[in-house]
Amino acid sequence: MAPPRRLVIVRHAKAEPYADTDAERRLADRGRKDAAAAGAWLKTQEVAPDRALVSGAARTRETWALLAEAAGWHVEADYDDALYGADEDTVLDLLRAADESTGTIAVVGHNPTVGMLAQLLDDGDGDPEAVDSLMLGYPTSAVTVFDVPVPWSRLGPGCATLRAFEVGRG
Numbered sequence: 001m002a003p004p005r006r007l008v009i010v011r012h013a014k015a016e017p018y019a020d021t022d023a024e025r026r027l028a029d030r031g032r033k034d035a036a037a038a039g040a041w042l043k044t045q046e047v048a049p050d051r052a053l054v055s056g057a058a059r060t061r062e063t064w065a066l067l068a069e070a071a072g073w074h075v076e077a078d079y080d081d082a083l084y085g086a087d088e089d090t091v092l093d094l095l096r097a098a099d100e101s102t103g104t105i106a107v108v109g110h111n112p113t114v115g116m117l118a119q120l121l122d123d124g125d126g127d128p129e130a131v132d133s134l135m136l137g138y139p140t141s142a143v144t145v146f147d148v149p150v151p152w153s154r155l156g157p158g159c160a161t162l163r164a165f166e167v168g169r170g
Helices: 029-044 058-071 088-096 113-122 130-136
Strands: 005-011 053-054 078-079 105-108 142-148 162-166
Touching: 005 058, 005 113, 029 058, 029 142, 029 162, 053 058, 053 088, 058 078, 058 105, 088 105, 088 113, 105 113, 113 130, 113 142, 130 162
Parallel strands: 005 105, 053 078, 053 105
Antiparallel strands: 005 142, 142 162
């Protein structure tokens, strides 16, 4: 029997406005606090990934490190530069390629992609307050937790139930 599947989608925390390149922008002080707050919240949700897909940008790497530490997660992240400029279809393709024995996957990426992906996946049957919050936007340090009742290979629009939504603020 396959384990229940969950998907955690995270937008990177607040970054500094400038660097030599956009991909090199690091987290601002507020971002470091917010990423840790998001991780602490995830710990209360009793969710832990078996796999993590993280954009190769500096701010997403830092977000992952702080979030995972605060959540008590010990999974090694798969850093993927393709996630930096990815659209929702690209992220879905990466998720659909996951081994079916994988229970929970975390994705740390950028807007507008992660916010659009969260809205795209939502089947409308989740927590009404979380659904309302999700529809208001996907700010930095936003986190959604979805239950995924279908195999990873069949993940698509309207295939996941929004369990929780939070914006980490430290």
